[in-house]
Amino acid sequence: MRIVFAGTPEVAVPALDAIAASDHDLVGVVTRPDAPAGRGRKLVASPVGQRAEELGVPVLKPEHPRDPDFQDALRALEPDCCAVVAYGALLPQSALDIPVHGWVNLHFSVLPAWRGAAPVQHSIWSGDEVTGASTFRIVKELDAGPVFGIMTERILPGDTSGDLLARLAEGGAGLLVKTMDGIADGSLEAREQPADGLSYAPKIETDDARVDWTQPAIAIERQIRACTPAPGAWTTYDGERLKLGPVTVTDLALPPGELAAGKSRVVVGTGTHAVLLGDVKAFGKKQMPAADWARGVRIESGTVLGEG
Template identity: 40%
Template sequence: MIFAGTPDFAASSLQALLDSPHRVIAVYTQPDRPAGRGRKLTPSPVKALAQQHELPVYQPQSLRDAEAQAELAALEADLMVVVAYGLLLPQAVLDIPRLGCLNVHASLLPRWRGAAPIQRAIEAGDVESGVTIMQMDVGLDTGPMLLTRTTSIEDTTTGGELHDRLAALGGEAIVEALDRLAADGLTATPQPEAGVTYAAKLSKAEAELDFRRPAAELAARVRAFNPWPVAWTRLAGQPLRVWLAAVGERLAEDPQAPPGTLLSAGRDALRIACGEDGREVLAVSRAQLPGGKPLATRELLNAGQARFTPGTRLGETPTETPQ
């Protein structure tokens, strides 16, 4: 088979295939990108893993031109496995492998088709997620399903934690799917029309917290956007990144205050008024000041106690989205 993928999520599936009896003959991945402070060209995690195993690596800018398609066809692969590759596969490419192209998608299709299924599932308050092994067609994650595996989403699960769990599950699922496919024991099932949702690409701007929203919604967004793009707000005109938060309890001594008001700053949490009338509480337990590291609340207060005076309003002064 040919393997096509780019980020860490895809590398987990490639490693699982390399550990299986199935034979990977070549790897396709995105061209090297600038990374780090020096903006040095850096290979993708999939390329790095492929090079460790001395596999041929192909990095076309596109698979739409005839030369790239002829190069892929010359490999004479039975199958192509695609995991978070990042390039669109035209019908001409889907038709090249004898058994077509299979995709490992990080959701229970047809829910959360698209670019950011892991984060959107947490943000929406879903109680479960999973991976779907899908026979690819030219649509956006619309192909028939071959196999699914599920996992629960707890009310503490972050985007990073669910990513790692689904990456491992995806590796297990694609190997199982290929085992069963080789034994003629796998049937494709069309996706139902009901329940289709789209997971739009994430942006840093949308990670800004609006404290007029309910506490449960804000807490879910904080977890979904950890570790990227990281939820944030403004404190005295400077960005404050919020890494962990939960729904807090409103206390009898709490004053009636507008959304975004810091009610108290204790060792365990910054308690912030939220909701349309400010009567709910978001409890922030890990945050990051400009130029600093993510810190638990007690360490954060040691680093900048004066900034966290009860009655301070968060999110009021315009500033640039944190980089």
């Protein structure tokens, strides 16, 4: 089949590479426009855009996929199917109608669970033991189209959202190619999603990632893993933001938010057991082990995180 690939961030690159290496004909790539990055705020192509240029594939960067010029350019590529991974823009029906077999999205959950922008983060935060990825035909309703195929992936005890997403991106790339194969030879038929098990995964904002130390330790531990690396879990110390890496639940007990620092470890109280802090990053400082940070700021007994 003639395939146009649509994606933007680094997590979409494995699928782009898999399509490029398949028996299908990758005739174009759609990605978000170049964006300012770095200290100089120079315009930089997205990771997918950069990889497409390395592959020598034509790249389309519309401000919005409803733009008539973009749709004309897409139509000129004569795609049989458009494969999508984390493109980052809503597709109007006029664009959805262009490829013969529609647009097929790789979504990082087992649908209908966790429809939306942050399925991996929500699956970890909620304590799911298993997640996965799904390929489905895009329709107007959010992540509601009929499903072609799924894969499952166990969530390991120490997984951050970054760890889990990396594995799903690799496994999902193979699933996407198999889906394209099945559509091409007519052996694969999409099935409507079941009515049961529907849940939503809206984008997690920075304010959502603030830790409430009155919550149970296990809930805080999951929240921090879910928000690592983005948007980054945080609390406050002395009125300034302190970013938190993954923590470990202990058998110790302290009042919520209260710190206890030793030579080699720092623990903080929660609504249940205290947690052992891992790496932290204070405002304007580099990331470092919590014990090193505590020595630098000379934590006093009874200091409480999250105040102010």
